[in-house]
Amino acid sequence: MDDHYTFGIIGAGDVAALHARALAALDAATLVAVARRSEAPGRAFAEAHDCTWYPDATSLLDEAAPDAVTIATPSGAHLGPTVAAAERGVHVLCEKPLEITTDRIDRMVEAADTHDVKLGGIFQQRYSGVLGAVRDAVAAGRFGTLAVASAAVPWWRDDDYYENTWKGTAALDGGGALMNQSIHAIDALAWLVRTGLGLEAGANPVASVHAHTDVRGHDPDHVEVEDTAVATLRYRDGTLGTLLGATSMYPGTRRRLRIAGRQGTAEVHGDELVCWQLRDERPEDESLRARYGDAGGEGGASDPMAIEDAKHRRNIEAFCRWVDHDAPFALPAAEARTAVEIIEAVYASAREGEPVSVDA
Numbered sequence: 001m002d003d004h005y006t007f008g009i010i011g012a013g014d015v016a017a018l019h020a021r022a023l024a025a026l027d028a029a030t031l032v033a034v035a036r037r038s039e040a041p042g043r044a045f046a047e048a049h050d051c052t053w054y055p056d057a058t059s060l061l062d063e064a065a066p067d068a069v070t071i072a073t074p075s076g077a078h079l080g081p082t083v084a085a086a087e088r089g090v091h092v093l094c095e096k097p098l099e100i101t102t103d104r105i106d107r108m109v110e111a112a113d114t115h116d117v118k119l120g121g122i123f124q125q126r127y128s129g130v131l132g133a134v135r136d137a138v139a140a141g142r143f144g145t146l147a148v149a150s151a152a153v154p155w156w157r158d159d160d161y162y163e164n165t166w167k168g169t170a171a172l173d174g175g176g177a178l179m180n181q182s183i184h185a186i187d188a189l190a191w192l193v194r195t196g197l198g199l200e201a202g203a204n205p206v207a208s209v210h211a212h213t214d215v216r217g218h219d220p221d222h223v224e225v226e227d228t229a230v231a232t233l234r235y236r237d238g239t240l241g242t243l244l245g246a247t248s249m250y251p252g253t254r255r256r257l258r259i260a261g262r263q264g265t266a267e268v269h270g271d272e273l274v275c276w277q278l279r280d281e282r283p284e285d286e287s288l289r290a291r292y293g294d295a296g297g298e299g300g301a302s303d304p305m306a307i308e309d310a311k312h313r314r315n316i317e318a319f320c321r322w323v324d325h326d327a328p329f330a331l332p333a334a335e336a337r338t339a340v341e342i343i344e345a346v347y348a349s350a351r352e353g354e355p356v357s358v359d360a
Contacts, residue, residue: 003324005029008066010057010081011073012036012045014304015095019070020049022313028320033064035081057081061088068093068323070122070316075179076100076172079108082119086111091118093319096183097340098333100174105340109333120319120329121336123187124311127318130273130292131188134259134266138196142278144263149193149235151185152244153177156252156302157227159218168223176225178213178343181300182245185255187339189243191330192259193235194338202334206342206358207236209243211349217248231346236360243346252301268292270301 007023009016012034023031035054036042046053054060061069061084068091071078078099085092092112098105098121112119125131137143155177166172173180193205211231218227227248233241254270264278273292276285300307315331322329341358349356 003028005067005320005323006032006064008033008035008060008064008069009051010035010060010069010071010085011077012042013072013074016045016070016072017049018307018309018312019072019095019316020045020051021309022316023070024049025309025313026317026320028324029316032066033060035060057084061085061090066090068118068319071095074166074172076166076174079104082108083111086115086117086119089115089117091319091323093120093122093316094336095122096187096336097121097174097179097343098336099340100172100179102337102341102344105333105337109337112333118319118323119333120322121331121333122312122315123184123331123336123339124315125184125188126191126330127311127314128271130268130271131192131257133273133288133292134257134268135192135195137264137266137278138192138259141196142264142280143196143259143261143266146193146196146235146237146239146259146261148241148258148260149189149233149239150241150243150258151182151189152242152256153182153185153246154244154249154253154256155181155247155300156217156250157247157304159222161247161304162218162223168218168225170224173225175343175347176213176215176223176229177227177245177247178229178346179225179340181247182229182243183339183343185245185257186243186342187336188257189233189241190338190342191335193239196239197235197237199236201332202338204338204341204358204360205235206233206345207360208234208355208357209342209345209349210355211243211346213347213350215248217246217250226350229346229350231349254301
């Protein structure tokens, strides 16, 4: 990259620390500012990460004047700072989900387009080596016509995860086990199947969903949104799939992704490749099994911060390249929007008690 970018972080909760560590590891970026309304934790964050604290997004944008910001506020509070940054010509990289409804996302996109700034998303699992290998195989047609594309996120969150916080609220979380936790798996499914169908970026590969949601593992008086969801998916070419998203399944086990067709099956648990069997066995297949077949860790199954920052670093680095030279970037806003659109359809189906079609 030719240019060096100054960054601000808007929001200084747990995920912001991942952003700060990822930025610190990049030669092309320097963290100069953080915004958080609570002064004591905001100043503590700033001291820990060698940057300046500001009490709100507006003062950060006007006084620090960064080249770009990452948004790490609660999910339902992404719209405001994104629009404010766009109006000042500041590029925006936003934590998942981009926002909690597609209508709000579209307002963010409109602001970015109007002011000619880049708006991208963080779905760091896109930068997992093992998922990249699966995507390459899908693109090469090695699974044949897909039959199944499914995901399960059988996770657990203790009651205190939802106590005295925005998490589990309709207004700021926008949903529960799907919108907050399982959205990574939903994005991965959309990415892989879209690749197999040869659809353009941002095109939704899901045609319809039939879903049920409930609160099964926590007190409904404290959790306004689902902690358990199941859905069947039909993709646009007829491929079928299932989706499980939960924070109600003690003790929590690894996220699981399965892609399969007449010519082979891949199954990934967390970052571990537990099945890689294809009819046209190639020399590189054994090296893939060796490279990704012994990856441990629960990856957030019971601890939301049990994740490392390397994938965030790659996600942010790719964003900088996009800003720098308009290099290919996996997660422009239109692409990051798709997972929220699928989740909206799941919620609509659960409310209506019948299948729901997804707009093409």
